[in-house]
Amino acid sequence: MFDETLAQAWDFRFGAAPPDLPEMGKFLNHRSVRKFTDKPIPQGLMQGLIAAGQSAATSSNLQLWSAIAVRSPERREEIAMLCADQHQVRGCAEFLCFFADHYRLRAAAAEVGEAAEGLEFAEFYTMATIDASLAAERIVCAAESVGLGICYIGALRNDPEGVKAFFDLPEGVFGLFGLCLGWPEEPLRAQIKPRLLPTSVCFEERYRKDVDVSEYNGRMAAFYESQKMKGDVNWSMRSGRRVDAHHMTGRDGQLAWLQAHGFLRK
Ligand SMILES: Cc1cc2nc3c(=O)[nH]c(=O)nc-3n(C[C@H](O)[C@H](O)[C@H](O)COP(=O)(O)O)c2cc1C
Known part of the structure; x- marks a missing residue:
């Protein structure tokens, strides 16, 4: 169970060979x-x-x-x-x-x-x-x-x-x-699901606005295909749909509910 090596897990996550990593448990x-x-x-x-x-x-x-x-x-x-x-x-x-x-x-x-x-x-x-x-x-x-x-x-x-x-x-x-x-x-x-490259998420000194997710879209398109997730062309498309205003599944009233029950009033 969850028995991939660190190198295999890194490869599934980021589509690349890992850097020189110390033994660090199964966190990936x-x-x-x-x-x-x-x-x-x-x-x-x-x-x-x-x-x-x-x-x-x-x-x-x-x-x-x-x-x-x-x-x-x-x-x-x-x-x-x-x-x-x-x-x-x-x-x-x-x-x-x-x-x-x-x-x-x-x-x-x-x-x-x-x-x-x-x-x-x-x-x-x-x-x-x-x-x-x-x-x-x-x-x-x-x-x-x-x-x-x-x-x-x-x-x-x-x-x-x-x-x-x-x-x-x-x-x-x-x-x-x-x-x-x-x-x-x-x-x-x-399966271990691919993630954005570490350099697309974790920056040095200043926020980076020029992150290019196209490489990730390619890996995710292949992942969706391998999982037979039809219609999920790539990550930007799937995730963009997820955050349009029509997928709130009852959660659009959350702010009002929270305020009515003592949260987020100020
Ligand atoms: C706060 C939170 C809520 C989530 N809610 C659901 C859920 O309702 N149903 C579900 O099947 N997965 C749910 N997930 C799982 C995510 O879809 C999943 O973590 C994501 O797609 C990444 O896949 P992975 O966990 O296999 O890496 C949730 C994850 C988080 C962190």
Whole structure:
């Protein structure tokens, strides 16, 4: 599982031979997995994964995130429907939902006489989303290091009101994304997906406006073809479509929802 060498993983990622790299673990081997076996994840391992997430850096140690595991089959079915009926939400061993969470800190601050009005600023929404993402990705790295597969589920944001009711969320808590975890079905069909060249993403000293993505478009066109993803001519075309205003899948009301529930007011 995820058993490509570093050189092979680099080649899949960037279509080139790697530079002289030290041994550095399997951090280049990630791919989203959407088919899982029925094998459960041992409770001790889940506890270890959550502890790994909590060990991520967190802005000012505020820990502005929470996660909820959805385990009962009935509730898993319901949350799958809230997440655009995606089969991997049903089929994974564990489904964790991640939240930007101002509620816990607001309550702790109130107990010591602090109004916590700063939480209404955009800054603290951004901080909560960063905290949740760092924690989740650390769980992902830990999970993949022991052979688990993962798939993030952004569709948790499609219906914030439905998600609020489903989890009985208090004010100041917003569902950011779900995370499917499980043992990948073998043979593993998911491939390492090409990425933009490192030099197109990571610059020195100043922002580079002249990045040329045509080389990447060529690699992605070949990848789509190999995956039988019909109609996906290249990355610019597919991604451009993804960010037109017609693919918001219920998320176009997000700003109003967040403001109505205590976020992003200032
Ligand atoms: C925040 C976030 C939300 C995502 N939401 C979904 C989703 O709802 N369904 C899905 O199948 N994949 C989802 N993905 C997976 C991405 O499509 C995937 O990471 C991307 O295409 C790159 O492929 P790779 O992970 O295999 O490298 C999500 C990824 C992220 C980071």
